[in-house]
Amino acid sequence: MEDHKRLVRQGYNAIANDYLAARTAESADIKLLDDFMAQLPAGALVLDAGCGAGVPISRILQNKSRVVGVDFAETQLGLARRLVPDASFVCQDLTALGFAPNCFDAICSYYAIIHVPRQEHEALFWRFRHILKPGGLAFLCLGANDLAMDMNDDYFGVPMHWSHYDAKTNLALIEKCGLHLVWSRLIPDSHWPHSSHLFVLAQKPS
Numbered sequence: 001m002e003d004h005k006r007l008v009r010q011g012y013n014a015i016a017n018d019y020l021a022a023r024t025a026e027s028a029d030i031k032l033l034d035d036f037m038a039q040l041p042a043g044a045l046v047l048d049a050g051c052g053a054g055v056p057i058s059r060i061l062q063n064k065s066r067v068v069g070v071d072f073a074e075t076q077l078g079l080a081r082r083l084v085p086d087a088s089f090v091c092q093d094l095t096a097l098g099f100a101p102n103c104f105d106a107i108c109s110y111y112a113i114i115h116v117p118r119q120e121h122e123a124l125f126w127r128f129r130h131i132l133k134p135g136g137l138a139f140l141c142l143g144a145n146d147l148a149m150d151m152n153d154d155y156f157g158v159p160m161h162w163s164h165y166d167a168k169t170n171l172a173l174i175e176k177c178g179l180h181l182v183w184s185r186l187i188p189d190s191h192w193p194h195s196s197h198l199f200v201l202a203q204k205p206s
C-alpha cells in the first residue's frame with residue numbers, strides 16, 4: 001500500500017504543471033459542481049479532498065464557500081496556494097485526515113479517491129462521514145468499473161496507479177458508511193471518453 005501511494009504522490013509532484021495545463025474547466029464533470037454548490041449554505045466550509053493545483057475545483061468552490069484543500073503532493077499544493085490564495089491548503093494523506101469531527105459543511109473530491117487503494121475506500125468514506133456536520137454533503141468522483149489495480153507506465157510521462165470498485169459496489173459502500181445517496185451520474189472522462197467516472201452526491205443524516 002505504501003509503495004502504491006508513494007508512486008502516486010511522486011507522480012503528481014512530477015506532473016503538476018502538465019496535469020494543470022491539460023485540466024478542463026468547461027466539461028460535463030465541472031458542470032456538476034453547479035448542483036452541488038446550489039445546495040451549500042452561504043459561507044459553507046468545504047473540504048476539497050485531493051485538491052491538486054486547486055484549479056478549477058477549489059477556485060470555483062471558493063466563489064461561494066470557504067475552502068480547505070488537502071493533497072499529499074507538495075508541488076501540487078504549491079501551485080494551489082499561488083493560484084487560489086484565499087483558500088487554505090494542507091498536506092495530508094486522504095486516508096489519514098486529521099480534522100475534528102462534524103467540522104465541514106461539505107466534502108468535494110474530484111479524481112483523487114480513484115488513486116487510493118480500493119481496500120481503503122470504506123474506511124475513507126467512514127472518515128468523511130465523521131468529519132462532516134450532520135446534514136453535510138459529500139460530492140465524490142468514484143470509479144465506474146471494477147479495477148483492483150491498474151498501472152499505466154506513461155501517464156503524462158510517469159507511472160501511475162488507479163484502484164476502484166464498480167458503480168454498483170460504490171453506491172452500496174456509500175450507503176453502508178451511513179451516507180444517504182442524493183443522486184449519482186456516470187460522466188465520460190474529458191480526456192479518455194471511452195472510460196467513465198461515477199459522480200455521487202450523498203448526505204450525512206441530520
Ligand SMILES: C[S@@+](CC[C@H](N)C(=O)[O-])C[C@H]1O[C@@H](n2cnc3c(N)ncnc32)[C@H](O)[C@@H]1O
Nearest residue numbers: 012050051052071072073093094110111112115
Ligand atoms: C487527478 S488529480 C486531481 C486534482 C484535482 N482534484 C482536480 O480535479 O484537478 C489527483 C490528486 O489526488 C491526489 N491524491 C491521490 N491520492 C491521494 C492521497 N492518498 N492523499 C492525498 N492526496 C492524494 C494527487 O496528489 C493529485 O493531486
